Structure formats: structure tokens, C-alpha cells
Amino acid sequence: MKRYSYLLMLFLGLSMFSGCEDTLDIDPTTGVDIEEAITDEVSLNRAALGTYSALQDFDYYGLRYLLYQDVYADNMQHRGTFTTDVEVSTRDIKASNLQLASTWAGIYTTINRANIVIRGAEQLDNIEEETRNRYIAEMRFIRALAHFDLLRVFGGVPVITSPTTTIPEIQNVARSSEAEVYNAVIADLLFAEENLGNAISNAPYRASSLAATALLARVYLQQGNNAAAEASANTVIESGQFELLENFSDLWVREGNAESIFELNFTPYDANGLGSASDPRTGGQKFYLRQAFFDEFAASAAEGDLRFEQTTRFEGNRNRLLKYEDVSENADNVPIIRLAEMYLIRAEARARQGAALAPADPQVISDINMIRRRAGLTPVVVLTNAQALQEILEQRRFEFVGEGMRFMDLKRYNLTCERLGFCEADGEDFRNLWPIPLQQIEVNPELDQNPGY
Template identity: 80%
Template sequence: MKRYSYIIMLALGLSVLSGCEDTLDVEPTTGVDIEEAITDETSLNRAALGTYSALQNSNYYGLRYLIYQDVYADNMQHRGTFTTDVEVSTRDIRASNLQIANTWASIYVAINRANTVIRAAEQLADLDEETRNRYIAEMRFIRALAHFDLLRVFGGVPVVTTPTTTIPEVQSLPRSSEAQVYDAVIADLMFAAENLGPAISNAPYRASSAAAVALLARVSLQRGDNASAEAAADAVITSGGYEILPNFGDLFVREGNAESIFELNFTTFDANGLGSASDPRTGGQKFYLRQAFFDQFKAAGDQGDVRFAQTTRFEGNRNRLLKYEDVAENADNVPVIRLAEMYLIRAEARARQGTPGAQADPQVIADINVIRERAGLSPITGALTNAAALDEILLQRRYEFVGEGLRFMDLKRYNLTCERLGFCEEDGEAFRNLWPIPLQQIEVNPNLTQNPGY
């Protein structure tokens, strides 16, 4: 039982102390460990910041979960000796993979912290209703993002909406269906959109109403609710709060820029592993562009696509990713949602609502051209069918967002994982469209069931 309690405490983000009395008693500045420490708005705000910090974990947006979306797909690959990374790169993940277990646990830490802040906000007597709802909305945005991130790789997962701060509060929840997870995510985002204000200018580091609507566009598109996806993306685009940067390369050197809708703010004291992970001059496990994709991207660069030179470079006999280049401090920010995605979501959602062989709406072509022209490519001037437009959108998404955690989701939405990744029903490999539920979690939660095939 001690082993199980230890695993549960790690999964919940609870402190596991060694018993030593001489450790430094340093007051945290970005979070609190237990709900009892939240006694006023100041400590509530610090706990909220600690929830954002959970998104920055190296198992989540700080490296592994983010990069794995390209590594498990056809954009990137692992070079190194870690079996956990090798399994992802070769698309042969085992249920015993400790990195997948750590990623699962880290995402649920973010959910648990969000739930802890929500409960505290509900119970604090000295908060006015608007302030209370704003904190709850922020946390429901994070909870929605985390549940959706779990959904896109594991399928149906337990939907957790109450906090666990002690072992007796541990919940052995069963998996919800995918539809139920989607419903929970959308409900959280709708609440967030209604109760959050606009982002602070040039500081998209906390949830805003626009961020909630933008994430709702992404979620709706993946679910196949194209009308809702188009409406949400259109609302963000026409809000006037964001703009496409003229120079693609500025996206990753100008932190908190006008195109960024929601961005994780890493610093020297709160670093990630992204810069070092694709620099062949540094030690550790590496993630580079796959050769086939590098060659295809280079051909686009030869045709004028500036994103190639600003995204990758052949260095040290490796195809390095350049979006995160800070190897000295590993403090590159991570844009989670930016305006370019909204244009391509609006275009894709509208094209999907039309007949494949029919001519695409002019707005679809215009939205694609926003991305093409910023990339240095000539605009599309002739007519495209909806099917051809969808092909172009997928291509532009691949070039635009490599290394930003969207590729595997895109291939699943386009039903291309058989063709591109070999996840074919006739070969008995379609089960790999979902990752295995970590064996460690099944051991401690008897109500969890494994995905078929693992």
C-alpha cells in the first residue's frame, strides 16, 4: 500500500517529504501545495499561478507532451537511447512506458490544481461575485485544455471536477466516453468565455475570453462540429484583439506578441527543455525533423516559403528545430494558441461544411492566403474545390505549426493515420490511434480500463 500511496501522491502533485527537518523553508511565489493555504485573494492568485506552472512541466508543454505530437506523427523523430522516447518515435508505445505515465500524471496535476483553486474560490467569503467567477473561469479554461489534451491521445479518460488534496480524497474514477469528455471540455470553455475579460495587452499569459473561444474553435473542429468551430474562430478573428505578425520569424523571438492568444511564459527560473532538445551541440535526448519532412519543407523553402529557414536548419548532421533556440537558459515561451490557427480553422470548418467537389467559398481561399502570403508564397488566385482547399489547409498547418503540438491531432481529423503512419485496420494497427492508458494508473485505479490492442 505504501507504493500505491506514493504513486497517487505523485500523480496528484502532493508533496512527498523525506522527513528531513533541515531543508530550506522557502515560500513559493508561483503556487501553493494545499488548499488550506488559500486564505485570501493574494494566496488564491498565487495558487492560480501555480496551476499555470503545472502546464509548464517538462512532461507536458515544457517538452515531452508538446514534442510527442510531432514525434509520434510524421514531422519529427527521436535520436537517443531512452526507450521511452524510442517507443514514441517508432510508434510502438507500451503500456509500461514510464514517460507516458509521467505525462498522464502531470496533466492530471494541472487538473487537480485547477480544481483546488476552484473550490477555494467558491469558499472564500470576501470575494465579490465577479472576481470569484473570474478565478473559477481561469481554472476551468486550464481544466478544459488539460482534459482535451488527454482526450486527443488517450481517448475517453476520467473527467475530474473535484480536487484531491489528501489520500482519503483519492477518487478511483472510471473512464468517461469521448463524447462525455468533449461535453465537459466545452462546458468549461463556455463558462470561461462568459466570465473572463480580454487579455492584458501584450501579455497573453493568463486565460482570457478570447483564449477560451479560440480553444473552443480547436475543440469543436476536432469533434467535427464545423459550424461551431467556424463561428468561434470567426469571433476571435473579427474581435480586433489580435493580428498576424508580418514576419513569421518574429513569432518565436517576440514574446507575448500581437498574434499570441494564449502563451506559456517560461523564464530562467522556470525553464523548459525545448531549446536543448533539438540542439545537436548539447547533451541529452534529441528530437529532430524527419528527413522526408525536412526535404519536403526545403522544397517549399526553395519556392519562397520563409518558414523553412526560420523553422529548421541542417546542423551537426541533424535537422534541427529552431522555434525554441534558447539553449543557454531554456526560457523560450511556448505559444499554445495563436491567431494563424484561427484563420486555418475558419477555412477548414467552412470547407468541410461544403460538398467536396464543389467550389470553395471565397472566404476559405482568403483565409488560406493570409497564411500563404505571410509565409512568402504567392496567393491562390484560381478556384479550388473544397477537397483541394482541405488538402492545402493541411499542408499549411504542417509547415506553420511544426513543433507546436498539433500534427498528430491533424492527421487523426483528416483520417490520414493509416496512409501516413501505418495505423491501418487491415493490418491490425488502427489501435495505435490512441496511446495506452499507463499501466501504473491501472494498477492503482481498478476502475480504469485499457485501450484495445495494448
């Protein structure tokens, strides 16, 4: 019974809804009762903030899920003694990895909190219908982000769209197919896009309609729906609501800046572990840039790439990541979606729709050069679509290291065999997906393991 009770509490995360009080000037809510807490818009809003807090968990965007996307790929590596981190860094994850179990549980906690708020909003009879739909849309945005984050590393997963409150509810949910998860994610985002608007203040710290459109662009691109990805990215760019910062370094010192579409706001009272994680002067487990990537980045710097010195530094015999430098308070913000990604999504999606050896569309070249110019690199002039795609992949690597993109990118480009050794001929292609945590399979007979594990 101890095992079941522990997993239940880890999965549900129902007893504490801690709000982002410094971000939104609202006191944190604790001890929220899932049946009685949401009684009006004030309590609805406080519960909604608790869902954002779940995104900030150390097992999610507060540290490990975020950095693991680079650590499992070819940008970063772990240095330390934790077996859980070592397995990710060496790309030899075991189904018994407790960190993956915590990450799985943390992401489903986020989903469950969103579902609780959705149900609360649906049951309230003392708010305007527009307000109700706005809160539901906000939570469906977060639920979509969480389901998509599970999808890109685990493949098909259980899609949960109602509050989970008991052990039997956890034990009997089967995995959906990847296509079904995509459908659920897209449906949530389309609803959010239509109903969110920009009425909730504190953007980019709360979801907006354009944040939903931007996330749709990311999802469509990964799904292979290039026309839809291009259209969504174009909508965000042409909205005029965001702009590339002139200096790349400002992204990491100007919180909530004009380039940020959706951003998690951390404070000394609601901290993450990112700053300390790449500072060799502090204790604990560390995550540094891999030497091969550091060298490639340095080569780009020799051609004028200003991002190198603003992203990394050789310190204490380690290649440190500088995007998150706050080691005193660990309160660096985490940009989840920013405008630079939209330019590169629009360029990639359009290039993928053309013949490989045909000249790239002028818009593709223009979008690539938006990123290159800001980085201090000479603009490209003429590229084929195939060359443009390679250029986009390289720019994404330098632009977004430490922001949770690399593993997804390598999978989309079908490069995990070449870059990571996940080759079918060697029987290693199963590593393109992480194992479903053994702890979840033990308590849920409806879950089946990914092949190879």
C-alpha cells in the same frame, strides 16, 4: 505502500505551487496547504499561478507532451537511448512506458491544481462575486485544456472536477466516454468565455475570454462540429484584438506578441527543455525533423516559403528545430494558441461544410492566403473544397511543426493509416490512441485499457 504513495504524490502535485514570478512580478508560492492556503485574493492568485506552472512541466508543455505530437506523427523523430522516447518515435508505445505515466500524472496534476483553486474561490467570502467567477473561469479554461489534451491521445479519460486528496479518490474514478469528455471540456470553456473577460492582466500569459473562444474553435473542429468551429474562430478573428505578425520569424523572438492568444512564459528560473532538445551541440535526448518532412519543407522553400529557414537548419548532420533555440537558459516561450490557427480553422471548418468538388468559398481562399502570403508563397486563386482541405493540412504542417498539432491533424483528416501505418486491415488502427499507463491501471481497478494494448 511505496508504489501507492509515489503515484499519489505524482498525481496530486499538492505540496508545491510554484508561481511564474518573472512573468507576473509575484513571488513564487511554495508549500501551499490545500485546506488553508487560499484565504484572500492574494493567496488565490498565487495558487492560480501554481496551476500555470503545472502546464510548464517538462512532461507537459515544457517538453515531451508538446513534441510527442510531432514525434509520434510524421514531422519529428527521437535520437537517443531512452526507451520511452524510442517507443513514441517508432510508434510502438508500451503500456508500461514510464514517460507516458509521468505525462498522464503531470496533466492530472494540472487539473487537480485547477480544481483546488476553484474550490478555494468558491469558499472565499471576502472577494467580489465577479472576481470569484473570473478566477473560477480561468481555472476552468486550464482544466478544459488539460482534459482535451488527454482526450486527443488517450481517448475517453476520467473527468475530474473536484479536488483529489486521497488514494481512494484516485483509485475509483472510471473513464468517461469521449463524448462525455468533449461535453465537460466545452462546458468549462463556455463558462470561461462568459466570465473571464480581459480583466486579468498579463495577457497572453493568463487566460482570457477570447482565449477560451479560440480553444473552443480547436475543440469543436476536432469534435467535428464545423459550424461551431467556424463561428468561434470567426469571433476571435473579427474581435480585432490580435493580428498576424508580418514576419514569421518574429513569432519566436517577440514574446507575448500581437498574434499570440495564449502563451506560456518561461524564464531562466522557470525553464523548459525545448531549446536543448533539438540542438545537436548539447547533451541529452534529442528530437529532430524527420528527413521526409525536411525534404518536403525544403521543396516548399524552393517555391518561396520563408518559414523553412526560420524553422529548421541542417546542423551537426541533423535537421534541427529552430523555434526553440535558447540553449543557454531554456527560456523560450511556448505559444499554445495563436491567430494563424484561427484563420486555418475558419477555412477548414467552412470547407468541410461544402461539397467536396464544389468551388471553395472566397472566405476559405482568403484565409488560406493570409497564411501563404505571410510565408512568402504565391496566393492560391481557385480551389475546390477538397483541394482547399489538402492545402490547409499542408499549411498547418509547415506553420505549426513543433507546436503540438500534427497527430491531432492526421486523426481529424483520417490519414493515420496512410501516413503512419495505423491501418485497420493490418490490425494497427488501435495505435490511434496511446495506452492508458499500466501504473494507473494497477492502482485503479475502474480504469480499462485501450484495445490493442
